[in-house]
Amino acid sequence: MKTTFALAIACLALQMVPTAQAQSFQQLSYQRDQLETQQRAEIEKVIKGYEKALNASDVRSVMQVYNDDPAVLVPEAPTAVGSRAVWNTYTGLFQAISLNLTFEVAEVKLLSPDWAFLRSTSKGSIKILANGTQIPSSNQELFVLNKCQGVWKIARYSFSSVLLAAK
Numbered sequence: 001m002k003t004t005f006a007l008a009i010a011c012l013a014l015q016m017v018p019t020a021q022a023q024s025f026q027q028l029s030y031q032r033d034q035l036e037t038q039q040r041a042e043i044e045k046v047i048k049g050y051e052k053a054l055n056a057s058d059v060r061s062v063m064q065v066y067n068d069d070p071a072v073l074v075p076e077a078p079t080a081v082g083s084r085a086v087w088n089t090y091t092g093l094f095q096a097i098s099l100n101l102t103f104e105v106a107e108v109k110l111l112s113p114d115w116a117f118l119r120s121t122s123k124g125s126i127k128i129l130a131n132g133t134q135i136p137s138s139n140q141e142l143f144v145l146n147k148c149q150g151v152w153k154i155a156r157y158s159f160s161s162v163l164l165a166a167k
Contacts, residue, residue, distance in 0.1 A: 047118060063083065069083070070157070096128070114147040143156070144157075
């Protein structure tokens with residue numbers, strides 16, 4: 001009788017091990033999902049900060065969302081590599097035009113704890129400061145982000161117009 005009772009208890013204990021492992025796995029999966037959701041929200045916040053700075057023609061605020069070694073790939077222009085070159089690119093841009101754009105995030109992909117990319121579209125208008133003409137703007141963008149000292153920053157940025165593709 002004692003042997004049968006001990007065997008029954010052992011069988012019950014063995015059946016509980018997979019259940020405990022499954023619960024532990026579910027908890028880890030939930031925590032991972034929560035962390036990814038938080039990281040995505042932080043990354044999207046960086047892009048919204050970039051949008052705000054861009055629309056305000058504020059070079060200092062634009063530079064705050066970039067890391068220490070950024071690169072900006074502008075269509076039909078040399079790549080701006082490094083903080084000074086990126087600063088000069090935005091300074092020249094804001095001297096020629098003002099922007100009124102809204103970014104729509106299409107995809108955020110976490111590549112590692114410190115690297116991610118974000119794909120977006122933007123729509124709005126461009127005002128040419130020399131003559132006041134306003135023209136429509138519609139772009140697709142790719143941002144590569146790097147986590148620096150616990151804060152997501154833009155490391156690389158590239159965009160292209162989709163106005164001609166829409167016609």
